[in-house]
Amino acid sequence: MNLKSRIQSYSSLNNGSKTIVPKNDEDAAVASTSSESTAISPLTFELLTAKEMEYKEKVHEKLMEILDLSLIVKMGNADARKQISDIARRIIDDDTLPIVARSRQLIVNEVVNDILGLGPLEHLLYEPTIADIMVNGHDAIYIERFGKLEKTPITFKDDAHLLKVIDRIVTGVGRRIDESSPLVDARLKDGSRVNAIIPPLAIDGPSLSIRRFTQDKIQLQDMVAIGSLSQAMAEVFANIVKVRMNILISGGTGSGKTTMLNAMSNNIPKTERVVTIEDSAELQLKMDNLVRLETRPPNIEGKGEVTQRDLVKNSLRMRPDRIVIGEVRGQEAFDMLQAMNTGHDGSLTTIHANSPRDALSRVENMVTMAGFDLPVKTIRSQIASAINVVVQLERMEDGKRRVISVSEINSMEGDVITMSEIFRFERRGVEENGSIIGRYVSTGIVPRFHERMKQRGVNMSLDVYTDQTFNSL
Structure with a gap:
């Protein structure tokens, strides 16, 4: 998150509001935001359709059969993403099913995010106005922007998909999460704070909370x-x-x-x-x-x-x-x-x-x-x-x-x-x-x-x- 966006997210300021300027002592006694505030625009995401999601799973399965993860983990992030993207494109090219360019790129991106990133949450990690990400199960993902909560259309495939992402986060900082240790605090590479809790403590499925942080100084x-x-x-x-x-x-x-x-x-x-x-x-x-x-x-x-x-x-x-x-x-x-x-x-x-x-x-x-x-x-x-x-x-x-x-x-x-x-x-x-x-x-x-x-x-x-x-x- 850049500094300007982080400040806006912290304060809930980015809502098109106008400040009343006091004209006399009586007006100056109380000053506040004008009621002419405009509503916060909802975030939009380019997501896969149900058919595209099904095809993505097939590409993912084929890729995992031929991918040598032991070599991928030794690569830098940029090289690893390129390697996986190239293989995914070849798999799609070899398939007889026609895929339009838009769907092709979305599927490749989703596959890469599943293997190297945080899956569908990657859509949210690059949005600077988001302060918190709250996953209440594989199909209920909420965010906080400008101090307000809103539900997103983003979902994980199932609880197993969400558990894989949680495990990737905690193992990255040398911690573990399983039935014997079902809750953990961790952090992402950018410093964002993560809390994860899984069954049996989380009754309705795995839960994940991410508190975003900026590398910029807030004065x-x-x-x-x-x-x-x-x-x-x-x-x-x-x-x-x-x-x-x-x-x-x-x-x-x-x-x-x-x-x-x-x-x-x-x-x-x-x-x-x-x-x-x-x-x-x-x-x-x-x-x-x-x-x-x-x-x-x-x-x-x-x-x-x-x-x-x-x-x-x-x-x-x-x-x-x-x-x-x-x-x-x-x-x-x-x-x-x-x-x-x-x-x-x-x-x-x-x-x-x-x-x-x-x-x-x-x-x-x-x-x-x-x-x-x-x-x-x-x-x-x-x-x-x-x-x-x-x-x-x-x-x-x-x-x-x-x-x-x-x-x-x-x-x-x-x-x-x-x-x-x-x-x-x-x-x-x-x-x-x-x-x-x-x-x-x-x-x-x-x-x-x-x-x-x-x-x-x-x-x-x-x-x-x-x-x-x-x-x-």
């Missing part, structure tokens, strides 16, 4: 342009990363947490050494002194597992300036807090939670999972001293991802962690076309980290804490 200013945050927020985010604040990015599934983490990480100075830790590598940090670590599941004998906690512990021996955890979800939360409190400031991570307060509660619960018999107050004190800022994101009903709250962790008052909200998104209603009406608001509170920025040579105007930016979506 904070790109997210300002599409209305996912305000200019004031972008300035604060860039500076708190530079002065090494510990940041927790919170939100629900598909709310844009990883995109935000990537955008923020672009402000890490190039002179620093960064270690990233993930279950399935998907972060797109662009820097020279970078070490990427990935967990490993247990083997067929239940041995050899390497968890995120193992990697967090090991990363402390690697002389990191910063530790970036793709998502904290278990016992590693304890070691993460220890690292943040012992000189490894400037760390970033994400967490699944619906509010900043819920995010802290989840971290607390994860620390208790580590098996340490610590008083609740002690755990909360560790959290309060380790985490500086919580950024909350949400994917709203109109499909758009927005930062809805930015909070600074203050300290402890009794047994309670105190927080100050610095920015928030104020909802005011819903347009007839479904677009959310609202604006970004600075609460007027000057955070304590503003003084830290001054001490480290970052001079930012106090005006950002009183700015009110109207939603441009």
Whole structure:
């Protein structure tokens, strides 16, 4: 996906909408998308007919009888595709059944995709506006574009066909999927994240989910342009990363947490050494002194597992300036807090939670999972001293991802962690076309980290804490 298309997909912006420009103070109180939005054009695919599909299967079978896969796998992708295409064309030429040029090329492409690619999903992998691909069985494939779900006309032949594609994905990253290990996380060559689950866990047949990622950098200013945050927020985010604040990015599934983490990480100075830790590598940090670590599941004998906690512990021996955890979800939360409190400031991570307060509660619960018999107050004190800022994101009903709250962790008052909200998104209603009406608001509170920025040579105007930016979506 190119950068422009990825940004549009992230924001749901590409819908021909027009922005209302406030004409007076009353109009300026609430600004939103005009109801003159045009509908998103559906994707179209040139698919094989039932007869063409039947003939393709025959070509595929004949090709597999004469193809030496042991030689094909040693070739580069371009050479392998050419070799298979040439053989498929010869098979078609030798057949007495007349095939028009259009059908001939489609059949060859489908055969190549089945052998080397992801079968019918190849139609979707080159469409830049698609953010997610969801396969709910061989005959139910959905996509997300611009924050909205839609069903595609694409199907697999049967569950066995889908299983072959899933197996090709997971074996490509050294993992396996079968009845004894029926679920797996993996990734494609472009970095897209893959989750697969098969029977007996998946009752109605194999299921596959692909979260698309771009190799291009998405900057904070790109997210300002599409209305996912305000200019004031972008300035604060860039500076708190530079002065090494510990940041927790919170939100629900598909709310844009990883995109935000990537955008923020672009402000890490190039002179620093960064270690990233993930279950399935998907972060797109662009820097020279970078070490990427990935967990490993247990083997067929239940041995050899390497968890995120193992990697967090090991990363402390690697002389990191910063530790970036793709998502904290278990016992590693304890070691993460220890690292943040012992000189490894400037760390970033994400967490699944619906509010900043819920995010802290989840971290607390994860620390208790580590098996340490610590008083609740002690755990909360560790959290309060380790985490500086919580950024909350949400994917709203109109499909758009927005930062809805930015909070600074203050300290402890009794047994309670105190927080100050610095920015928030104020909802005011819903347009007839479904677009959310609202604006970004600075609460007027000057955070304590503003003084830290001054001490480290970052001079930012106090005006950002009183700015009110109207939603441009």
